[in-house]
Amino acid sequence: MDDLHFCESDLLGVVESVDTGSINIFIENEEHLKSLQVNQLVAIQSSRVNQQLIGLVTRIIRKSIADEDRPDEIPVSYNSVRITLIGTHYAIDGLEKNVFKRSLAVVPSINAECYVLQSEKLKFFMGAITNQSQNGKAALKIGTYNIDDEATAWLNGNRFFQRHAVIVGSTGSGKSCCVANILEQIAELKSANAVLFDIHGEYTPLVGKNFRQYKIAGPNDLFSDETIFLPYWLLNYDEMLSLMLDRSDTNAPNQAMAFSAAVITRKQEFLNAMDKKELADQITLDSPIPYKLLGLIDDLKELDSEMVPGARTDKQGPLYGKLTRFIQRLSTKKQDKRLNFMFSNDDNLMEYDFMEDLCKKILEPAVDCERGIKIIDFSEVPSDILPLIVSMIARLIFSIQQWTESEKRNPIAIFCDEAHLYIPCAADTTINQASLSTFERISKEGRKYGVGLVVITQRPSEVNRTVLSQCNNFIAMRLTNADDQSVVKRLFPDNLGDFSEVLPILDVGEAIIVGDSCLLPSRIKVQCPTRKPKSQTVDFWNIWAKNDSNATINASVNALRRQSK
Secondary structure: OOOOOOOHHHEEEEEEEEOOOEEEEEEOOOHHHHOOOOOOEEEEEOOOOOEEEEEEEEEEEEEEEOOOOOOOOOOEEEEEEEEEEEEEEEEEEOOEEEEEEOOOOOOOOOOOEEEEOOHHHHHHHHHHHHHHHHHOOOEEEEEEEOOOOOOEEEEEHHHHHHOOEEEEOOOOOOHHHHHHHHHHHHHOOOOOOEEEEEOOOOOOOOOOOOEEEEEEOOOOOOOOOOEEOOOHHHOOHHHHHHHHOOOOOOOHHHHHHHHHHHHHHHHHHHHHHOOOHHHHOOOOOOOOOOOOHHHHHHHHHHHHOOEEEOOOOEEEOOOOOOOHHHHHHHHHHHHOHHHHHHHOOOHHHHOOOHHHHHHHHHHOOOEOOEOOEEEEEOOOOOHHHHHHHHHHHHHHHHHHHHOOOHHHOOOEEEEEOOHHHOOEOOOOOHHHHHHHHHHHHHHHHHHHHOEEEEEEEOOHHHEOHHHHHOOOEEEEOOOOOHHHHHHHHHHOOHHHHHHHHHHHHOOOOEEEEEEOOOOOOEEEEEOOOOOOOOOOOOOHHHHHOOOOOOOOHHHHHHHHHHOOO
């Protein structure tokens, strides 16, 4: 078969009305309705030679029309089909044959014939989709098409990461396996560069020379190559205050002013001690320069108890007694073992070159496919500051990319698992506000600096709308919550809104894929990865039915006491 040639038996009906992006087909033969299904592909006769318009069945209508002048007669059936136009098929396009494009040069004329794409004609058309996608230099294999399981579904890897992506699905829908499948294919690229924020430690099975597993240091972890420490001096001004300042305190403005002044002074002292006086004159409050927190607390204590000369005798200084609570909060944070990754006393964290080593861990691309995928386990980070810590790493990635010369910039993709936990819809705390500010900026400006964002969540209704609106690729797996379905439906292009109606009935591992990276909006069976994440649903009944139990309550209690597994 060299083209989509149709015979009379393939005829579905003729065009009876035309809208901007959709048409109505009048069906004369009722037998044609029996095998027709919603979301089935059809071809419509074009006014141009060697072209057919491709559409998607969105509604099948059968009405009975009674003759008002002859009420005793049996009503006449009226059958029609609503079609959404999605692109154009070209028999020949330049030097290429069998080409599909997501554009409409013309719209159908009235009485244009409409044909169902099925059997051999469907395979021929899906072959055009597969070949076009696979022959590109950025082919990302995602699975197979539901309408033709012999046709491989490919995405354009460039567009998928350039224009950000969303992967959504309820618990148990296959979302984590879809992510693992994408990561495995990225890992095969020679200079791969991606970071996955693993919130619950689900992706620990992804190991090998292509992957590098890191863990945010727990309460009892020591400095090592496998652990990541994020010392407090990496925080920028807004992050510092969101973590350490109680804005409800009446003295909060004075505390913020005193703290910021002490920080910049301590950073300059550190640089001067290292004989970097020129740099000390250039830094700002946000510059990532080490400083001693205990020394800073001493500075604040001095201000808090300062006495200054008065007219007759010494009087209380301008900040006397106004920093007491702030100093107590700082000291409490410093002593909190849960925050060992931030306030550890390890001397390595105070080295001037520490940040370079940290950024190499997170940002360095693969060399001959090795260690290009960095998976960071946040499972031991306290939930109340999780948004701050995740966004801090994201900010470091974005900042380094921003300050790298464009010709030397290696693009990097950030996979945000369980994104609703740290990119929330509403910022009800200062920590959430700081996190949202970072991710909103990355979503808006990341493309310019080679930072791609992949938002992964089971609750899209709880994810920030601004971030979601900047994503132009959608992999939507089964969603059962009405609010989540509504959000996804609004994100889909207007002419594909009805496509989301199948979200609650998708099988495990099935997805609706729409966006710039997908040549054909489709229902896809996502392929399984070779390394499955530890996110499989627990078989309650089967485990309860066993004679023996693996319960280890004592060990679990001890782990809880140590705050370490």
